[in-house]
Amino acid sequence: MAYPHPGVVQAAQDPSNGIMQPNELSGIDIYSIRASVPSPFINVLCATGINESSLAPLVYAKWANASLPVNMRTLPNQVDTPDPYLGGTEFDSLFEGGPDYGLSKWPPVFPKLPAEYNTIANDTTGCDYGRNAVYVLGKGGDLVTNNFALCELRVGQTPACSTQYNASSNVATLEVICEDPNDQMSFLSSSPIAVSGNASYSNEWPKIASMWIRSINMDSGAVEPNSSNARLWPELLFAEPQYDWTGELVLDKNLPSPAEALAVMSGCTLLQSAQDAPFVEFWNYSGFGNMLELPTRQWFTASVHQQQYASGGTAGYEQAFNVVLFAVFFINVRILVYWLWHRVWYIDFSDPRILLGLAMNSHPNRQLAESSLRNSPCEGPRYDQFWKVQENADGLVHMVSPSLESKCGQRSLISSWKPRTPKVFSQLVQTVTSPVSIVKEKFGSFSRLKG
Structure with a gap:
């Protein structure tokens, strides 16, 4: 089971990346980040339906030279065997134990068999550095014939996934997308030589798993405390094997398998372990004790989709x-x-060239003429004169005062203008032309140049 890289959330909220958060825009900001980073995964492998005789080589209390009763305070020093591989067990091929799979691939040893609905763990305490797995041994109830289950838990990183983080004002989701052949943001796409498979298993995670097992009381079966977690997990063991029509063993569709349950229970350790972890599969920093003196930022490939406004x-x-x-x-x-x-556009009389022509063709106003004769400037009310643009018989366009219109015998081209619109646009034209009518009454009418 793969998990998303939690460092993507830290990067999204880092001010240096300039990604506005939903609380900064009154909740309208929504963004999504697809990151090309490795994803931690946990591999849980379980053997169920095991009888007591098959577990005898792995249980110290069943050894011929065992010191009984088992003293839990002296374990594992109490275990004395010249062969740490125990001469080979029937679980070696399943859990990849024994000298054929490398050094320190020792099979797990448990102090005693757990009681019904109890579990005992082997967290590699006292073993050489290099083991990358922890083991859990549990026992079901009387309804199960061979009611023991042995599970191996290992953690690594996979490049076949990408991490997606979606954030809004109401909810935020962090998910991992794996095994998608069209995913261009998978870590394998940006790093084709990334490590995968058995080579990616972590030798450090068993230390974290050891504390996790003790925190949920999954290692107390030796003293039979009947804890709740140890009680619930063995209930998932099969009472009787189930087979499909082809004769193959199938899982119960209504309940999770023991391996699935352990993967979900231990998933929190992956998310916590990946915080502040590099966005690559290796530690690419050096320093005293192989540690950073000060925190630093690391770049990674990602695509960001963001909405910063709402309509x-x-x-x-x-x-x-x-x-x-x-x-x-x-x-x-x-x-x-x-x-x-009305596509016919009227002349822009604010154009200096046209305005100059109008001034040259226009008769002087009486008040303006009087001000010129008195050699006094035209100010204030003297500018308060009605005017309009007209065209005379010679085709000249000029501005005149309404008082001179009857004397000059000139006509206005649009003084009797009416909207040429069908009924459907009558209200539309009325709305638009009403201010035009007011302007015409106040300042006169405009004419159109010919030619």
Whole structure:
């Protein structure tokens, strides 16, 4: 069973990476990180349905030279055997024990057989450095004929997985994705020569497993305390073997197997052990005692998907602003339809060239002329004059005062302008042209140049 690398969470919350957290944006920030890092895994291998005679070579109380009763205070020094491999056992091929599998591949030795619904552990105490496994021996109830189970627990790292971390204001998930041939973020994709399999097993984890076993009281079967954890786990042992129609042994679909239960129970040790661990499969730092004097950061390949804004409100009362949003939207649509319907654009009289031409063609205003004769500046109310743009018979466009319109005999091109729109756009045009009408009444009308 593989587990995600918890260092990805630490990296996501590190300020140096600049990833905004959900609590910084009122809960609207959501992000997902897919990291190409090795993933710790635990391998639990169990042999069930074992009888007492098969376990005799592994139980000190069953040895011919055993000192009984077993003194738990003197173990393992009490165990005296010239052959640490015990001359070979029937479990060597299953658990890869014996000299054929390397040095210190000794089979586990237990002080005595556990009582019903109890467990005893062998956590390699007193053995040379190099053993990478711990063992748990348990016994089921009377309903089980061969009611002993022996399990081996080992921990390593696999490059065939990637770690994904999803964070939002409501929930955060950390998951591992393994054995996906299309996963471009697996550690094997970024490091093709990564170590895997038996070569990746950790020799340090048994020290942590030893404390974990004692903390949940899975090693107290020698004194038969009948602890709760030791009681529940043996109940998963099969009362009778189950076979499918092909004659192969199958597991109970309604209950986890003993190996699955141990993998879940010990999974917390993997997550805690991987905290502050490198994002590679080896320790690539040197120093006194092979330790870092100060913490340091390490880079790893990852893809980040982040949402830093929301198009809608995040609180209930903010839904009221939707009325304003829809109103602005429909007003813009109506204005757009109006301008698409009236594609003839009027001349921009703010253009200096056109404004100069209008000034040259226009008659002087009476008040402006009087101010010129009096040689006094035109200020204040003298600028308060109505004007409009007209076209005379010669085609010249100029500005005139309404009081001179009847004398000059000029006409306005748009003084009688009406919207040429069908009924369906009547309300639309009315909304848009109403301010135009006010401007026309106040300042006059605009004309269009010909030619």
